[in-house]
Amino acid sequence: MRERFLNWQTVLFVLCVAVLAFGATSTPGFAQPDNISFLLLDYSEVALLAFAMLPIVLTGEIDLSVASVLGFCSALTGTLWNAGMSFEMIVPLVVVAGIVLGSVNAVLIVRFGLPSLAVTIGTLGLYRGLAYVVLGDGAVTGFPANYRPLATDSIPGTFLPYATLLVIVVGAIAAVVVHYTPVGRALYAIGLGEQTARFSGIRVDRIKMSLYLVSGGLAALASVIFTLRYNSARADNGNGLELAVVAAVLLGGVSIFGGRGTVFGVATAVLLMAGLRNVLFLGDVSNEIQNVITGLLLIVSVLVPVVVGALSRRRTPPPAASESPLPDSDSVEGARLPQPH
Incomplete structure (x- = not known):
């Protein structure tokens, strides 16, 4: 299974390079x-x-x-700004609000078992x-x-936006935590078998609670970038964004059933989707068609691992039955049973 997963990451990386190369060679203005x-923003x-x-x-x-946490935090940002609060005070309050919303999810899922x-x-x-x-x-x-x-411009002398620099930092932290710490190993263990993970001493509930708090905090941080980038706080900001997020995660090779996936795969999937969307945008393809393509990518990302797994099981022969010989009559007759004491 590990080899198959690594192959999927390779295919994904090749597709990403192909889309970027196609855009650079066939779409005017793409490589500017x-x-x-x-594209990165x-x-x-x-x-x-x-x-x-x-x-x-x-x-x-x-x-x-x-995406709804993002929308609520954007609306809260606008309300606090209208009330005359300084932006330096708004940002930490909004992040705390996102964490609180994440904690509601955590309590309902972890404590109540929903x-x-x-x-x-x-x-x-x-x-x-x-919102x-x-x-x-x-x-x-x-x-x-x-x-x-900070949400619209690039670092002087480069094409790298400040917001993308933040994405790289968050991605690097995620990669270290997921792939090189005991917490990361616990995530995979929980996904492969929650009950087994509990018996192994992993604090499953605490880890899950923390994940939803982090999710709420990062969604709030994303709302600040979104609000500043468009210079507009609205209740419908980020509406429908959860579709692109789920598509990126699943397209990146993360199993919807848990226990498998990498940060590199998700990052590659995000870059692939961003490049594809940009090529379509420069080609004057409507948003409706772009949403259709995102939905198809989501279906493909779920369908491909299932099909590959089914084909792999079909090619793998069933284990041979044990061929241990039956004892002959002489050996049975010659066997001595233990005598009771």
Whole structure:
């Protein structure tokens, strides 16, 4: 299975390179530094949310409320800014609010034992509704000009946006935690068998609680970038973004059942989707068609591992039956039974 997974990552990387090469050679303006910066910025929030969802899916759970947490935190940012609060105070308050929303998911899933799919579908609607309660259906603009470049501009002399630098830092931390720490090994163990992990002494509940808190915090941080990038706080910010996030995680080779996946695979999938979306955007393809393609990628990302697994099982011969010879009559007759004492 490990070899098959590594092969999928290789295929994904080749596809990513192919899409970028196709864009550079056939799409006017694709390889321009300004467009590369736009390409990276366009999926910065998706990347942050995907890195937050990756460890959750590794444990066999899911969080479909991440985009609604982003929307609520964006609405809260606008409300606090309208109230005259400084942006330096707003950011930590918004991050705390995201963590609180994540803790609601955690309590319902971990403490009450409810299915994460059902819970986060419910909070997806709940948090989006609360965003409209907080801000209404209007928009708040005019955020500080000295902070906006952090979400829109690139590092001087490069095409690397400041927001992408944050994505790289978060991705590096996620890679270290997932692949090189006991916590990361525990994530895989939980995904492969939660009950076995508990018997092994892994604090399953504590780890799952922490993952949803981190998810809420990163969603809040993504909301700050999203709000500054568009200079607009709205209750519908990030609406539908959870589809792209789930597609990136599953396309990156993370098993929906848990226990398998890497940060590299998710990062490659995010870059592939960003490159593909940019090629379609420059080709004047409508958003509706882009959403159709994202949905197809999501289906393919779930279907391919199942088909590959079925083909692999078909090619693998069943284990041979044991051919241990039956004892002959002479050996049975010559055997001595132990005498009772």
